Amino acid sequence: MSYFESIIRDGPGRIGVLKSSSFEFETPCLIDVEAEILDLGSTWVPCESEVENPDLVVPPSKRCPPGLDRDYTEYLGNENLRILDDFEVESEGCVVMPVVGGGRFGVLRERFSQELSNYDAVLVDMVGELYLPNELLQVVLSVKKGVGYDTAVYAPAIATPPLVPLLVYMGVDLLDGYRAVECASDDVFFTHTGTQRLEQLDETPCQCSYCMENDIEEIKKLKGRERKDVIYQHNLAMLLGELKKTRNAVRRGLLRELVEERVRSKPELTALLRKLDSENQDYLLNQTPSYRRYQLYANTTESLSRPEINRFIERVKTRYEPPGSKVAVILPCSARKPYSKSDSHAIYRRGTQGRGDEVILTSPLGLVPRELEVVYPAQHYDLPVTGVWSEAEKKQIKDCFIDYFSKHKYEKVVIHVRDEMADLCREILEDRSCEIESTTQNRDPRSSKSIKKLYESLSGYKKRKNRFRDMIKSIMDYQFGLGTGNRLLKNAKVKGSFPKLRVIGNDGIQYATLVPQYGMIALTIDGVKKVKPMNYLIEIGSFYPKGSLLAPGVIEASNQIKPNDEVWFKGDKALGVGRAAMSGEEMTQSERGIAVNIRHVEEL
Amino acid sequence: MSYFESIIRDGPGRIGVLKSSSFEFETPCLIDVEAEILDLGSTWVPCESEVENPDLVVPPSKRCPPGLDRDYTEYLGNENLRILDDFEVESEGCVVMPVVGGGRFGVLRERFSQELSNYDAVLVDMVGELYLPNELLQVVLSVKKGVGYDTAVYAPAIATPPLVPLLVYMGVDLLDGYRAVECASDDVFFTHTGTQRLEQLDETPCQCSYCMENDIEEIKKLKGRERKDVIYQHNLAMLLGELKKTRNAVRRGLLRELVEERVRSKPELTALLRKLDSENQDYLLNQTPSYRRYQLYANTTESLSRPEINRFIERVKTRYEPPGSKVAVILPCSARKPYSKSDSHAIYRRGTQGRGDEVILTSPLGLVPRELEVVYPAQHYDLPVTGVWSEAEKKQIKDCFIDYFSKHKYEKVVIHVRDEMADLCREILEDRSCEIESTTQNRDPRSSKSIKKLYESLSGYKKRKNRFRDMIKSIMDYQFGLGTGNRLLKNAKVKGSFPKLRVIGNDGIQYATLVPQYGMIALTIDGVKKVKPMNYLIEIGSFYPKGSLLAPGVIEASNQIKPNDEVWFKGDKALGVGRAAMSGEEMTQSERGIAVNIRHVEEL
Amino acid sequence: MPKQLEKIMTNIRKTNLPTKNDPKKPVAVWKDKARNNDRPINCLNIILRTTGCSWGRESGCTMCGYIYDSTEKTTVKDLKKQFDIAINKHEEQTKYIKIFTSGSFLDDEELPQEAREYILQKTSKTGVEILGVESRPEFITKDKIKKAREYIPEFEVGLGIESTDNQVLNETINKNSSYKEYKTAIQKIHDAGGKVKAYLMLKPPLLTEKEAINDTIRSIKTVAKENVDKISINPCNVQRGTLVEQLYNKKQYRPPWLWSLLEILKQTNDQPTNIISDPVGGGKERGAHNCGECDTHILNTINHYSLHQEKKYLDKPECDCKTKWKTTLENEAKSHRIYTGCK
């Protein structure tokens, strides 16, 4: 029995294991380094192979360069499937890795991949000829969609150092050192940022053991194959290093940060990431966790279009309703998170005295309602602070701002931010029928004059009664959808001290806790029974799960579910709550792995 | 005799050599790896040292943490100078590297550095306590300004992998492995993007020989000093690797690209680069070459504020005048450079037929007049193309556009770009008293309909007579200042085929050649005599230089001169032309190195 | 044969045909040396401008661009005129004439009987020993061969067999003839007393370098069994208006290495048949080539071998680029790419 299973996910990137009776290795990896591969080549001309006991067998196929047209590409791809039908493996215990045809055509790639989804791994052929950003992206994503979650995807002969993190982020599991060899035979060294020719080098390019042992002038003097071998060892070390970095980033939930950094080395790679964000956001969103403990670094323009950021903005638009004051207060953000724990917000509080709906302007999130300040990533982002907003940041804030004040009506809006932003706010609000007042004096919203002005401008309005109750309601709505907050809080109280809040019913039963480091609410079994958030329900088989719910046990799961979402599950024999370890789509489709880490379960 | 000399420059970053009778090494480097250092510590308490034959001696000083106030900082810094007056070195042939006091105060650092400018190297103390972006920046730049060009600058105990390229870009020459040791003793591994604690690691983080030899679980089991030593060796390898990358980038003129990539790993570093660009542009500009052969990769938002980009935009504003048509044509850019060699511009040419002043809209340069299309970096930039303009890009284009059409008046402006940009142009031009016509049909400026429209809209206007003459004039003005183009072309003709153009006088004398790969004009001796571009004149001593002009021979050089600028020099005995190898400021101040690579020289 | 590949070629022809060539002048005429009956002799080469290969005009082989040398219409008069111009170049010592039509010499549509007989007659008068022509197999009849032999006793028909593997012929070349048809044709020619020169193509599109070598060696061995008189290896070159060119432009085709040709010659030297090769565009970017440094040397070696069939020289050439070639052989197939140089 062989299988592929994902173990750790970070967006579409994952660490998995490919296992058969003869071998087992962790992905992403260089498959040619880890395993013996028998590639049976094309059907056209037999070529002898020296692999005797292969771990992996690639069945013969009809090679299809992406330069061919769609019809012939389709013909050749269909031939591959036909060949596969008649194919029998000679060796025992090896994994068969069929070739997905389809050239540059996403539609074909997806269809052929679907036919191969019951294999443990597939090979995306000619991917090395698709260096055009869009083609590569479409082909890889189509294959990913086609094969589903239980199949490792192999992109042969394409790995170069700066591309590795991005490929893994796109969902590729298997790479190899073939391009490393090819480049070596061309006297081309892999470098951190791309490649460099031997003759351009004045010293060995890195600190791998081969570069430390060898002198560049000596390498230049070596003959043919020897020279190639030295360069190849270096190239391979570079790739292995990048893979280590990448796996490490996946484990720490920082793959996106690594990708944003590494795409800098080439305009094509940057363009590739931008296209991935702009045209395939759904693919990313579906697999990007809703909540994380880690910091989110928003260092680049691309950070503004990160799935987490878009999701937050989207949910503020669709799943948030303000507490209902007649006045709104616009406040600046702070470096310390959550904002209310910062010195500056402690100062603003002296002015607001709990009056008004507070809205914090910030990049890259646009606008954070006070009630959502602990929610991921509002509490978790970090960005380069220079005191100047970029044009892209301003645009993002502006869009969010317009949306907020189109939906929510106020008698008065108090603008308590720095001049530049204040002007922007005024401009947007000008033609709305509400009173506008700017309260920042001498350009410093923290000055005592400003605070006094803020206090005065709000003095006519009621103080809000229960800030933490509003917060729990909003986080519930954000997390499970509008209405769930009120359902939870009906006949219940919020207790505890911020940010460690609990929801206790008037009957004394505990319904929920706020988990501060994620900024999410964990429901008890009583809590889910009370709220019944249907978008986060998982239907399971007739058994009683313990510790964790495995994917094969899932009958149906909502597509709304993303990794780390708080979920509940129900079957004939059990009802429970826990945290999703994979997306709803993955748990429905997949036959492997932990679907939910269970917190509480009860027999029915 | 000992000295420091810069050999290769890339902006303020440089490869140099520090040499004494006992040693010689290339910078930037880890000084503790290259040399034996005897650091005499503070004056307060004697501490024994085991260095017997030091290469470098650091005289005793009074340590001053940047947390101290200015007065006491000044006192301690003055004390350092006083101590130095009485200091005598015992060892022969070693380099004395005094400590620059001044804590966090740029003004003090600069003053103390000035006093030390006759030393071969200086140590910027407590720089490791200045991790605040602004302080670090101000301190390093103040010291650089203070010591001038012939002194290597040592920033101790600060080097971490992602910081290395940025420090070198700021002008630091010497680093060390002390922070690598310190982190190692704290069980902290250097990683590509920063640091990571041993207990967080599931595998060794890279491919250095130490990581390849050791298993992470084994490292975890090692005791105290042994564990530290393994981690230190790894940390050191990471730093050495970064230095290799950095030196390599300097050699290839790609340091800025490397910096832009590497600052991604931490928001503080990105902020540091942005501050460097926004508040210290002059420092960068002064040392950034005017012309390069290499591609310029504009991958990030920071690329928009690169010195080269700013310089181009500035010169288009101040050193460019259009050929003088009554109609201007706005065209889109092309991936192929120079634009006129692209397929799309060949198509537009069918429409324009040589009519009108052509202006190409582009990012990151804003706006490129046709005549300047071969000038660096108009011909050299490459950027991620996604078909969508970012807000920052739009802003930059808009600013340039407004400036151009405020300065230069037209009867009519023909807008032949895609819809989004066309709207932007219309908006800007609306309130000017010129006719505006958009000629793009069906969103495709290359379609035959669009070309027909373009042709019709221009048909009333005169064809331009001599495109190449206009080009030479504009490039001259761009290169040497307004008016120089006309001076060159007086009684002269432009010959040759684009882009290999020459200027030949009516008397048959050759005055200038266009150097296509740089997009600059090389003047002959007759050429400089005719044009006399005074801002690019170097006054030299009474001798006849051959091959290259060395810095000590320079008496005075214009501050306008940047590396790679075309210059001329004159003394009692010789007059010649060549290409600057350093900035005018450096050649005036420096006592070492090649100032100008001479092309022609004649005796006077 | 997959209709989809046929369609690709049909579309390419639609875009590139017709061409406006002058029907009154031959395409080219030149002299060189060639091997015949185990010795090198002087040779006159003539390319006549006809309407071209009937299959090539309709769809055609994936690497063949000779159809663009053809003209839309010719008359018998035109063809006679062309031949007159060409045959004027004949000199006493030239004992071998080769007539190419960018199609089939034996196709009556392309070269009407009247014109063919005019040519045969005029050729016979030059006193040459041997006449070489080319034809697709479907036009070959024993009668036509016999007729020709009436004029010139040694009549050699070149057959563009390319490969003996039908999958290769069908799925990579779009040949529209199976090897079986060629075998029949060989039989007919031999039966009628003609000679057969078999052309094999080295490296059709889609094959790897290694597969291409194996395919050609396999084909040589198969063809040699039919007692053909000569085998000529044509390394594929990139011709205008072909599928090969389209792939080449997208960096998905690289003409074969000269090392590969050398390797094939070495491995097939034991075959009973003379094996020759005269690589079109050899050493050029669009023809069979190595690294640029060693190309001339290797082409000379191949040329010498073609004339003298001496194996001993084949091992001589060495160059650093051999490493690159060997790497290609080892890695290309499992890389699932087409190696065209490090991108």
Next chain:
Amino acid sequence: MPKQLEKIMTNIRKTNLPTKNDPKKPVAVWKDKARNNDRPINCLNIILRTTGCSWGRESGCTMCGYIYDSTEKTTVKDLKKQFDIAINKHEEQTKYIKIFTSGSFLDDEELPQEAREYILQKTSKTGVEILGVESRPEFITKDKIKKAREYIPEFEVGLGIESTDNQVLNETINKNSSYKEYKTAIQKIHDAGGKVKAYLMLKPPLLTEKEAINDTIRSIKTVAKENVDKISINPCNVQRGTLVEQLYNKKQYRPPWLWSLLEILKQTNDQPTNIISDPVGGGKERGAHNCGECDTHILNTINHYSLHQEKKYLDKPECDCKTKWKTTLENEAKSHRIYTGCK
């Protein structure tokens, strides 16, 4: 002494003083054990609230925040009342009383003669063997010592010498007394039959860990030559309202490692004088500390040594963090940084 450093401290005092402490209650009273005449005895510690150290009020030492325990004004009556409260805690077996004033016991401005005599008198009635007080050197006269000895024969004056190096005193501590002044004071006390307890400070600001160790060892050796009766090492701790605190907040000061203290004790065990230490805030972030794991163990070792002066235990403690400490000793000075942990 550099005026600039004096000014820093003056400014810090301006910001932090005055403090509103109740002049009617002592700052603290507690019991413990201490070494005297080569044996451990029970000890009562009293901190009186006076107007505090005269130098500390005006400017003061860079590490000293005791001034904030003082009060702006006291009367003799207040001081007597405070002492009454404190002395009530005295028990039969307590043979050692230490009176601290956060300043100088012998300063008449701070503790008027009347109050001092009241204290001495009351103390004498408890039957204690020894009374310990503290004073800056300028307030010490033979007469005052003799007067005190009339009440309690064993009268011990603690002197906050800190370091015997004037540059360290002037440029890092802002002590406002030279070592020479302390030497004179020691002589006076001895002449008048009093005893001297010398306090040395381990790790003033600006020094590295290694320098701090060397400074304290050097000072111990120098002070021991004066035949002082005890030497107490005070590892610097981070007190509120001090320059040390300002630097600490900016991560430019780290209190000394307990390893350093251990090292000093080991290296000075051969000295003729008893050397003791009771680290204030030991094991805490703001006091002398190691890694957190080994702190308690090492503090116990030091405490035991202070009471028994047995060297054999000093070598016992081992912990992984010793590597970190050793690295600090080796690298801190040449790093031109203050090691406060990997930033």
